[in-house]
Each structure stands twice: as structure tokens, then as C-alpha cells.
Amino acid sequence: MATHQGRCIGVDGESYDEFNYYIYNEFNVQMINIIAAVAKNRAIGFQNKLLYWLPNDLKRFKSLTTGNTIVMGRKTFESLPKGALPNRRNIVVSRSVSKLPGCDVFPSLNEALAHCSDQEDVYIIGGASIYEQSLPLADRLCLTEINDIPHEADAFFPDYSAWKEVWRETHDKDEKHHQQYAFVDYVI
Numbered sequence: 001m002a003t004h005q006g007r008c009i010g011v012d013g014e015s016y017d018e019f020n021y022y023i024y025n026e027f028n029v030q031m032i033n034i035i036a037a038v039a040k041n042r043a044i045g046f047q048n049k050l051l052y053w054l055p056n057d058l059k060r061f062k063s064l065t066t067g068n069t070i071v072m073g074r075k076t077f078e079s080l081p082k083g084a085l086p087n088r089r090n091i092v093v094s095r096s097v098s099k100l101p102g103c104d105v106f107p108s109l110n111e112a113l114a115h116c117s118d119q120e121d122v123y124i125i126g127g128a129s130i131y132e133q134s135l136p137l138a139d140r141l142c143l144t145e146i147n148d149i150p151h152e153a154d155a156f157f158p159d160y161s162a163w164k165e166v167w168r169e170t171h172d173k174d175e176k177h178h179q180q181y182a183f184v185d186y187v188i
């Protein structure tokens with residue numbers, strides 16, 4: 001077991017706090033983080049689209065993942081409006097395709113993680129099937145918890161009630177954010 005100095009990043013991209021996280025992951029990577037925006041009923045998507053438009057969530061996502069490695073399922077890749085995200089290594093997991101522009105593609109999650117180095121901080125960015133499979137492998141959850149239950153959803157985050165909250169930053173609604181939300185970090 002190793003430790004890693006992790007940063008909790010708030011809305012303006014500032015580092016608010018530093019933690020020594022215990023790293024349990026069995027792969028040779030610095031840290032396996034899961035990042036997701038989750039409603040109160042753990043809903044995360046409908047018809048391969050996100051449920052909420054929260055500019056501060058997108059900003060935080062960019063702050064955390066830029067310069068690092070993101071891992072996603074093939075359907076989440078297809079939901080990205082402009083394809084691979086810039087300035088970070090994009091990894092896609094798929095059994096049906098082996099090449100995608102700007103991405104490294106692997107036929108399993110284990111193979112994807114096995115091809116990351118100890119210099120890489122890995123962020124699992126979804127969707128539901130990849131979150132489900134990676135939850136037992138992850139060191140940290142970086143969630144945006146939205147204080148809402150959507151009318152419709154067909155993709156859900158797995159149960160994370162066993163995880164321990166270590167950091168929280170709450171935000172009220174405003175003209176750009178129509179739901180209350182909180183950035184919350186958990187460790188196992």
C-alpha cells in the first residue's frame with residue numbers, strides 16, 4: 001500500500017486542501033479516481049446524454065483531468081460532442097472497435113489500466129458500465145452530487161454508500177446552475 005498526495009479541487013480550479021490518500025489499487029498507476037455527476041437517486045444519464053448542464057462541474061472536470069489520463073466506455077466516447085478531449089490521454093474501452101481518433105483503445109478495463117504507468121493519474125469518466133466495473137478498483141471518488149431527482153434516467157452510478165466522505169464543497173442554485181450541487185470526494 002502506498003500513499004499519494006491528492007488535491008481536492010473546487011469550483012475555480014484552486015487546490016483547497018491536500019490529502020495523503022492511501023492507494024490500494026492493484027495497478028501500476030499513481031491513483032485511480034472516478035469522476036461523475038450523480039443525482040440523488042444515483043442517476044447519471046438518459047439516452048446517452050448527461051442529465052444536467054452545470055458549467056462549474058465542467059470547469060472542475062477540466063481542472064482535475066487536464067494533463068492526466070481519462071478512461072471511458074465506448075458509448076461515453078460517442079456522447080462527446082467533439083470526440084477526444086484535448087490535453088489529456090484519452091483511453092476508450094471497447095470490444096467492438098479497436099481504433100478511435102485521438103484515443104488509445106483497449107478490449108477490457110483491466111488491459112486499459114495495465115497499460116497506464118506509475119506516472120499517470122487516472123480518471124474514470126464513465127459511463128454506467130465502466131463505473132460499475134471500476135468501483136472495486138478505485139482509490140478515490142470525485143463526485144458532483146446534484147440535489148435533484150430527474151424525471152427520466154436510464155443510466156445509474158453504482159451504490160457507493162460504503163465509501164467515506166473526506167471533502168465537500170456545496171453550491172447553491174444561481175442563474176447558470178438550476179440545481180443545488182456539491183463537490184464531494186470519497187475514499188474507501
Ligand SMILES: NC(=O)c1ccc[n+]([C@@H]2O[C@H](COP(=O)([O-])OP(=O)(O)OC[C@H]3O[C@@H](n4cnc5c(N)ncnc54)[C@H](OP(=O)(O)O)[C@@H]3O)[C@@H](O)[C@H]2O)c1
Binds near residue numbers: 049096109128133155
Ligand atoms: N453523469 C456523469 O458523470 C456521466 C459520465 C459519463 C457518462 N454518463 C452517462 O452514462 C451513460 C452511458 O453509460 P453506459 O453504461 O450505457 O455506456 P459506457 O459505459 O459509456 O460504454 C459502454 C461500452 O463500453 C464498452 N465496455 C464496457 N465494459 C467493457 C469491458 N469490460 N471490456 C470491453 N469493453 C467494455 C462496451 O463497448 P462496445 O459495445 O464497443 O464493446 C460497452 O458497450 C450515458 O447516459 C452517459 O451520458 C454520465
